[in-house]
Amino acid sequence: MIKSEIDRRVNGETKIMGVLGNPIEHSISPQIHNTISKLLCVNSIYVPFLCSQEDLEKAVNGLRALNIYGFNVTIPYKEKIISLLDECSEEVKLIGAANTVVNKKGRLIGYNTDGDGFATSFENSTNKSFVDKDIIVLGAGGAARATALKTAKMGAKTITLVNRTVIKAAEIADMINNNTSCKAVPVSNSDKNLAKLLEKSDIIINTTPVGMHPDTNKCPIQEDITFSSRQIVYDLIYNPSETLLLKKARKEGALTINGLGMLIYQATLAYEIINEIDIPEQILKKIFLSFTNFDK
Ligand code: ATR
Numbered sequence: 160m161i162k163s164e165i166d167r168r169v170n171g172e173t174k175i176m177g178v179l180g181n182p183i184e185h186s187i188s189p190q191i192h193n194t195i196s197k198l199l200c201v202n203s204i205y206v207p208f209l210c211s212q213e214d215l216e217k218a219v220n221g222l223r224a225l226n227i228y229g230f231n232v233t234i235p236y237k238e239k240i241i242s243l244l245d246e247c248s249e250e251v252k253l254i255g256a257a258n259t260v261v262n263k264k265g266r267l268i269g270y271n272t273d274g275d276g277f278a279t280s281f282e283n284s285t286n287k288s289f290v291d292k293d294i295i296v297l298g299a300g301g302a303a304r305a306t307a308l309k310t311a312k313m314g315a316k317t318i319t320l321v322n323r324t325v326i327k328a329a330e331i332a333d334m335i336n337n338n339t340s341c342k343a344v345p346v347s348n349s350d351k352n353l354a355k356l357l358e359k360s361d362i363i364i365n366t367t368p369v370g371m372h373p374d375t376n377k378c379p380i381q382e383d384i385t386f387s388s389r390q391i392v393y394d395l396i397y398n399p400s401e402t403l404l405l406k407k408a409r410k411e412g413a414l415t416i417n418g419l420g421m422l423i424y425q426a427t428l429a430y431e432i433i434n435e436i437d438i439p440e441q442i443l444k445k446i447f448l449s450f451t452n453f454d455k
Contacts, residue, residue: 174203175225176433179218179240180233183207188231191426191450198442201434203228210236219243219267222260229261229433231426237301244269253308253334256301259429270432273302274309276425277364277395283447284416285391290314295357297348297379298366299327302395306364307331311341318343319356354384363408365394370402378403388412397422423450 178188184207192205208230210218215236222230232240237256241247244260247269251257257269282288289310296307299322307318318341320328328345335343346353357363357380369379386392392408395418405415427438427446438446 169204170202172202174201174228174434175206176203176228176230177206177208177222178231178233179208179210179222179236181210181212181235183209183233186233187422187450188233188426191423191446192430194446194449195427195430195438195442198445199436199438201436203434212239215239216243223262223265223267226265227262229259229429231429232258232260241269243267250274250308253338254301254304256304258425259432261433270429271305272425272428272432273305273421275428276423277306277393277421278309278313279424279428280418280420281391281393281416284420285414287391288313289362291316292361293317293319293359294362294364295319295321295360296331296364296366297321299324299331299345300366302366304331304334306366306395307335307343308339310362310364311335311339311343315341317341319346319360320344321346321348321350321353321356323348348379354381357384358387360390362391362393365392365396365402365404368396370394370399370404371396372398375399376403378407380404382407386411386413390414391416394418395421419451420447423447 178186189205189207196203237258240257245266251269251271254271257271259270259272261268292315294310294315296303299320311318320331322328325345325347332343332345335341365379367379369377386408390413392413393416394402394405396402397417397419400417409415
């Protein structure tokens, strides 16, 4: 018998999804989404869409015209995409950034799964909630907006936003104070009371790139600050898997978590929104285990 050489992975009914960004080569979203489709036997393919700044509008109209089922948006377009969409979730409006777009019969609707991805990863790793916690967020960019808003909505008592450019921290604090019952305060990263605030806090979240590969010898806080075993330190960085901040916190007894879980869960949540399905718990576990030990 002759073995068939026909590749049947893509056919006329295959749904197309993808991720729009620049650069895009580093993205593990294609692997995550295609693995979910394979495990769930969904007839879809997820591809990288590399797009220049000048071509963003044309690209988005092209994705709409080609009936692309849905797509993710990554650096540097999470903010710029909003003006090109037909509708946005409340969260996208508050965060000012979208990472997921669904194409509903030609209407492009934007969502943001970063906050939910962060919260799912946090809860799965700690079995703790944000209720009544004093939280410090280092940084005041898009990731800080998403994580701060989520923790505030999930019951945090206070959020202190620490940033080099304090005005950006103040803008996020205003957004939280105006939309949630959490009390948010901006603080400069050179504030003399910062050490005390950090030591008193329950949860510290680093959203700055300080300590990321290749600058692995950098730390977003002064190195004389001490941690304790009642604290949780979450670093959104996942390369390296243990930043200097996490290493120091772990050695002093804090529970530490890197950003790989957030990266995986923001993708699985995006998959659920785009495909309007709930991924079963055992598949989510499989995905998490595969990608926390992934070898690209
Ligand atoms: P993202 O969308 O991933 O959150 P971003 O919008 O570029 O990324 O935000 C990065 C955050 O890290 C910013 O708050 C930035 O501080 P500024 O607002 O002062 O620019 C912070 N950050 C980046 N590099 C930093 C550094 N070397 N030291 C301290 N903070 C830094």
